Amino acid sequence: MATQLKPTMTSLEGQVSPEEWQARLDLAACYRIFDHLGWSESIYNHISVKVPGEKDTFLINPFGLLYSEVTASNLVKIDVEGNNVGGSPYMVNKAGFTQHGYFHKHLGGRADAICHVHTTATMAVASHKDGLLPLNFYACNFQGQIGYHDFEGITVRPEEGERLVRNLGNHSILMLRNHGPVVMDRTIQGMFVKMWALQRACEIQVATLSMGDPVMVPQSVVDVHQRDLSVMSGQGGAGMFDFEAWKRRIDKIDDSWRQ
Template sequence: MEIPSVKHLVSEQEWALRVDLAACYRLVAAYGWSDLVFTHISARVPGPEHHFLINPYGLMFDEITASSLVKVDQQCNKMIASPFPVNPAGFVIHSAVHEAREDVQCVLHTHTRAGVAVSAQKCGVLAISQQSTFVLASLAYHDYEGVAFREDEKPRLQADMGRANFLMLRNHGLLVAGKSIADAFLSMYTFEAACQIQISAQAGGELTQINPQIVQGVAEAMRVQTGGMGGAFVWPSLIRKLERSDQSYKL
């Protein structure tokens, strides 16, 4: 699919953001977290205008490029002409988080089998793995209200999420909010792993719970693990992994 470059239409800062966001879409596809065309990753464009980048609805995640990403305002109006639509349901969820959380640059939402499975369990995320401790340190829940295309759901979603960085959408899937695209990707990697481990562990014998005090100290553990860099610690290696297979995301 031939998509004209928009590099000459945007600032250097926005172009760098577009490249990173397109890379994130490709990595989500590579790790098997995509759901055909039905989930989204959004990123706030730097500046006072409150513009956002989101996927062109209808493209598979492994097709998305820096130029194909659609720039919209808070009302979902396109800021640069694009032949692609934006999914209203996806935009409602993402715009709700961006609107309430100025500290968030990137919102990543998935419908993986393990994520939806745990979201349907009354117990939610159990403290049974190292991965779960990182999630439980900043986890909130939002009850299912049907396909999220109604604006009136936004205040309830915002209230439920609060300042949490991990949000379990009951009977729906997983959502993370990151200060950067790299942070959001690492958070989703951890969230997804915690859910996969939980579903696998529940198929075996009695589960061993982690001491709650360990969860309380997990922020320091994460800082040590990543040298204080968060997602930026692993992002360059992820980009190298992606570039070994396909560099077209940068177009």
């Protein structure tokens, strides 16, 4: 086992394909944005993204580093089984990649970018018997579009993967009951904006239920909301504007993620 938890890294810019370097930049930025927004969980949880132009290779955070320490060059390249295939000196929390790996392997482009978080609000909603309720603007985005998977303990057993995919169905968000959400998309930008809206929906639900007597949005209004949302979302490039705006924000705070 490596004793040096933070090896010195040289920049991989120019050492990998331009497509991989851009993916590294975007993923490193995503880790820093999550950390800035308070969505990190010590050294745990993951955001993973497929390496463009390569078969079954992915980028993920080095195990042992905080999200605030992730950079484009220290991201680890792994295969679908979680094995280090890029020569990185860092370890990977291979057990924690089990669920990501199964989604990446069996869902194709639907799951090129995946995050799993343990934020207080999303875990609280995942632990509520009714899950995400139609209580607010953001929650209406997701009604009928979330799968639920009963808690089976730490998700490290490969045989649970089949049940995870079955319970996800045709959706792109899976609420692991008593645990937290898995959010996926074809792009890291789309995954980010989906996670942002889900977090807001859950925060507002927790606040609303704490007051009692919530007002539920009827399904007929949810249907109209989702219809109009599908038209409006095209203007934002599936999260591109949001993601680029947050990259500008973290650049002003600390641009070391670009290294």
